[in-house]
Amino acid sequence: MAGRAHKKLLSQQLAVAQPGPSEEEEDESSEEEEAPAAPFNPFSLLTDDEDEGAAQQDSDNEQPSSPEAPPPPPRPAAATVGSGSRKRGGKSKKKGGRRGGAEDSDEETMPDTKGKAAADEEDLDAILQELNLQPSAAATAQQQQQGGSGGGRPLLAVDMRQLKADEELRRMFGSRVVDEDEEDGGAGAFAGASRRVRRLAARGLLRRAALKPGAIITPRDTWPRFDGGFTMELQGTTPDGRQQFGYAYSQAYQAVQELYEECQATFDPNHIAALLQNHPYHLDALLTMQDLYRSMGEQSYAEEMLERALYALEMGWHPSFSPAAANVALPYSEQNAPLFICLFRYMQSLSRRGLHRTALEVCKLLLALDHDDPLGALCTIDYLALRAGRYDFLERLAQQYGGDSSVALLPNVVFSLALARWYQEQEASSSGKGRGTKASSSSSAAGAAGDGEQPSSADLLAKAVLLYPEAVVRLQRVLAGKGVGADAAWAALLSRPLFAAASDGGSASLGHLLDIWVERQHLLWKAQPVQEWLRAACERAAADDSLDLPDGLTAADWACVREQAWPASDENEYGHLRIHDFSDTVSRIPPEEIHGMAGAAQQQQQVDMVALEAEMRALAQQIQAQPDMTEEELQQVHPLAALLRSLLPWVNLGQAPEYRADDEAAQQQQQQEPQPEGGEG
Numbered sequence: 001m002a003g004r005a006h007k008k009l010l011s012q013q014l015a016v017a018q019p020g021p022s023e024e025e026e027d028e029s030s031e032e033e034e035a036p037a038a039p040f041n042p043f044s045l046l047t048d049d050e051d052e053g054a055a056q057q058d059s060d061n062e063q064p065s066s067p068e069a070p071p072p073p074p075r076p077a078a079a080t081v082g083s084g085s086r087k088r089g090g091k092s093k094k095k096g097g098r099r100g101g102a103e104d105s106d107e108e109t110m111p112d113t114k115g116k117a118a119a120d121e122e123d124l125d126a127i128l129q130e131l132n133l134q135p136s137a138a139a140t141a142q143q144q145q146q147g148g149s150g151g152g153r154p155l156l157a158v159d160m161r162q163l164k165a166d167e168e169l170r171r172m173f174g175s176r177v178v179d180e181d182e183e184d185g186g187a188g189a190f191a192g193a194s195r196r197v198r199r200l201a202a203r204g205l206l207r208r209a210a211l212k213p214g215a216i217i218t219p220r221d222t223w224p225r226f227d228g229g230f231t232m233e234l235q236g237t238t239p240d241g242r243q244q245f246g247y248a249y250s251q252a253y254q255a256v257q258e259l260y261e262e263c264q265a266t267f268d269p270n271h272i273a274a275l276l277q278n279h280p281y282h283l284d285a286l287l288t289m290q291d292l293y294r295s296m297g298e299q300s301y302a303e304e305m306l307e308r309a310l311y312a313l314e315m316g317w318h319p320s321f322s323p324a325a326a327n328v329a330l331p332y333s334e335q336n337a338p339l340f341i342c343l344f345r346y347m348q349s350l351s352r353r354g355l356h357r358t359a360l361e362v363c364k365l366l367l368a369l370d371h372d373d374p375l376g377a378l379c380t381i382d383y384l385a386l387r388a389g390r391y392d393f394l395e396r397l398a399q400q401y402g403g404d405s406s407v408a409l410l411p412n413v414v415f416s417l418a419l420a421r422w423y424q425e426q427e428a429s430s431s432g433k434g435r436g437t438k439a440s441s442s443s444s445a446a447g448a449a450g451d452g453e454q455p456s457s458a459d460l461l462a463k464a465v466l467l468y469p470e471a472v473v474r475l476q477r478v479l480a481g482k483g484v485g486a487d488a489a490w491a492a493l494l495s496r497p498l499f500a501a502a503s504d505g506g507s508a509s510l511g512h513l514l515d516i517w518v519e520r521q522h523l524l525w526k527a528q529p530v531q532e533w534l535r536a537a538c539e540r541a542a543a544d545d546s547l548d549l550p551d552g553l554t555a556a557d558w559a560c561v562r563e564q565a566w567p568a569s570d571e572n573e574y575g576h577l578r579i580h581d582f583s584d585t586v587s588r589i590p591p592e593e594i595h596g597m598a599g600a601a602q603q604q605q606q607v608d609m610v611a612l613e614a615e616m617r618a619l620a621q622q623i624q625a626q627p628d629m630t631e632e633e634l635q636q637v638h639p640l641a642a643l644l645r646s647l648l649p650w651v652n653l654g655q656a657p658e659y660r661a662d663d664e665a666a667q668q669q670q671q672q673e674p675q676p677e678g679g680e681g
Contacts, residue, residue, distance in 0.1 A: 154326040155400050156368040162361045163216050165350060172354075214314035215323070216346075216362070217307050224280050226311075229253035232318040242329040245318055247336055253282075260285055281312040283338040290345070294586055303349060310342040323365050332374040340366065344375045344581075347384075352584055356387035371402070376577040378407065379516050382416035386524060391420040409565045411468050411510070412517040418460035419524065422533060425457055459550040461537040466549070466558040469502035472538060474518050475525060484526050493535065496542040498555055506568030513574060520582040 161167065211219040211226075230249045238244050249257075256279050263271035263285075269292050272285050279285070286309040293302035321328055330336050343366050350359035363384055366377040378401075385394040398408040398417055407413055465472055473494060480486040493499070504511035525534060540548060541555070580587070 155396055156364045157326040158323045158361050158365050158368065160215060160324050162357055163365075164218065165353075165355050165358050166218060168355045168358045212315070214311050216314060217311040219311055220304070223308060223311070226281055226315040227279075228316075229256070229281065231316045232321060234318055234320060238329045242327050243320060244329045244331065245321055246330065246333070247313075247316065247339070249335065256282055257284070264288070281308065283309050283312065283342075286312075287338070287341060287345075295588060297586075297588055306342060306345055306349065309338070310346055313339050313342060323368060326368045328369065330369040332370050332372065340369070340375055344377070347377075347380075348581070351380075351384060351387070356384050357390075360384040360388050360390060360393075367401075374576075376516070376574065376582070378410065379412055379513065379574075379577065380520055380582060382413050383521050383524070386416055386420060386423070389423075391424055394420050409467075409561075411471050411513050412521065414464040414467060415461070415471065415517070416521070418457055418464050418537075419530070421454075421460055422457035422530075455550070457533070458537060458540070461534065462541050462550050463558070465537050465541040466498075466553070466555050467562055468514070469498050469541070469555075470504055471514050471517065472534070473499055473502050474514055475522060478518050478522050479526060479531075482526070485531055490535065493538055493542065498542040499538070505563055505566060506570075507566040508570055508572035509574055510562075510566040512572050512577070512579075515579055516574075516577065516582050519579050523584075 210221070211223060213219065228250070230247050230253055232245050233248050235244045235246045256275075260272070260275060260282060263275055269289070272288055275282065276285050276289065286305045290302045290305035290309070293299075293305060330339065332340055343362055347359045347362040347366070350356070350362065360381070363377050363381045366375065367373060367381065381397065382394055385391070385397070394413075394416060398413055399405065401407045408417070476485050476490060476494060480490075504514065525531065543549075
């Protein structure tokens with residue numbers, strides 16, 4: 001209080017001693033007033049906060065009520081210099097009470113700031129293009145050509161924001177729920193540790209530096225740092241202008257790979273687990289343990305093994321490897337196979353967890369790396385697009401992938417296009433009833449091909465049924481086993497000639513694809529409204545009236561199309577794709593069988609010993625049948641045969657056994673023994 005009263009008295013004395021300067025003089029001398037300094041007052045250090053609050057209140061109360069009011073007297077330099085003056089200036093700017101000079105200075109510096117920002121942005125673009133983190137002009141033109149009607153965006157361009165599973169979980173359940181679950185998971189990571197370790201983890205004393213996050217996987221706090229062992233190298237350019245990459249492994253990693261093969265030969269998972277203790281990022285060992293944990297029902301541990309392997313592969317990416325631009329290539333080979341396997345398994349794991357949007361982006365990355373589709377991503381990308389609600393992408397895929405419409409003849413794509421159009425129609429009708437507008441119908445059908453009227457879902461499904469009637473037969477057979485579509489109406493419909501004579505036409509490839517489609521998508525066709533819609537399409541396709549069929553084409557016409565697309569052949573082009581890999585069900589192994597793997601290895605060794613013993617007996621019989629051998633001949637035979645001959649009691653290095661000497665010794669021994677009394681009686 002004393003300091004505030006002293007400053008107020010000092011300001012009044014200065015106001016009386018000299019009149020206040022005019023506004024022009026104050027503006028001209030605003031920079032020169034900071035030079036003189038008031039005498040140092042030690043009490044001002046004790047009342048700094050109070051002075052700021054009081055000065056703030058005084059400045060608010062002393063606002064001029066009219067333009068004719070005189071300006072406030074200048075304050076001492078000691079009062080103008082400090083944090084309080086900056087706070088008051090910031091508050092007056094928010095209230096719009098800035099002076100004209102301050103506004104002029106801001107207006108003068110605004111163009112310079114914009115120009116500097118534009119220059120910085122241009123420099124950043126140049127740096128990104130130099131580091132190949134941004135597509136060049138030629139690549140951009142090629143992408144626009146590939147994008148077609150997609151607005152210049154490539155078909156298989158990966159949205160990097162959608163590659164994080166945590167981000168989709170936050171969109172589904174909210175950030176608060178996901179963050180709480182992550183905190184619980186961090187504490188539960190030490191559930192198998194001792195009580196002391198769990199207590200330290202709960203107190204946050206076991207934290208360490210965070211690992212570098214990847215584009216797909218966010219590492220966990222309990223993971224070790226990536227120890228290297230393999231990197232991605234730039235191997236040139238493909239004929240279509242994409243950059244080609246490939247993995248290269250160090251000699252140390254190859255030595256660990258040989259050790260892994262030895263552990264695998266023992267059939268004991270404990271040996272592979274021990275290998276991971278010393279080499280936590282060995283890819284084959286991680287994938288093996290992921291299979292084991294998934295078979296045991298330990299899904300959390302299985303996901304951790306898979307994510308760790310994929311994270312290690314990400315850490316080895318080349319700086320120029322950018323999946324977002326869809327201009328990279330990674331041919332499927334022995335060195336690059338781990339990335340394809342990890343991406344495919346991770347995609348399936350995401351789909352089982354209900355994260356279909358993220359799984360779709362991972363599937364697009366698989367197709368972008370190798371257009372030959374070595375793992376069958378085209379057999380599941382339509383399912384993910386349907387579950388994620390990306391109907392526009394599915395239609396673009398059928399029209400643009402590969403530069404032709406060959407993908408549109410795949411059985412799964414044909415039926416998925418019809419189902420996608422049916423979903424769009426259902427959304428449009430439901431939104432039209434609720435809102436009384438058709439705005440959502442146009443938004444749901446955005447991105448569809450063609451500027452004219454689009455075919456209805458009924459026409460698309462009728463074409464699919466006429467093209468592949470065998471697909472309906474196999475689908476209903478599987479659904480009937482689950483209690484769906486097992487009524488008399490379906491039985492009568494499937495007995496008609498179109499479905500009774502349906503087959504795969506002798507094409508092993510078509511039959512395999514139909515089995516994959518049924519296994520992957522039969523749950524989408526299980527709902528009652530979908531079953532009714534499918535039955536109506538089947539009745540229309542099986543009718544004798546060809547005028548009611550779409551495009552006026554009969555079943556015989558579509559059969560010719562099917563025979564040309566899938567000629568009869570026993571060679572299965574998709575035989576490397578396992579049907580089990582496209583199923584949501586996971587096979588389980590009983591725990592006693594898992595724990596008995598080591599016993600199975602011992603049993604295998606025993607079987608080998610039995611075979612060895614049989615071979616030894618055969619050699620012994622062969623040796624017995626052969627005449628006596630001299631020492632020189634014995635040295636030239638097989639070592640195992642020599643060992644057997646040396647173990648036999650009648651072998652004395654080619655010398656015949658002296659049976660007569662043994663008989664004479666036995667007779668002498670009998671004569672020396674005393675005869676029993678009483679004679680023979």
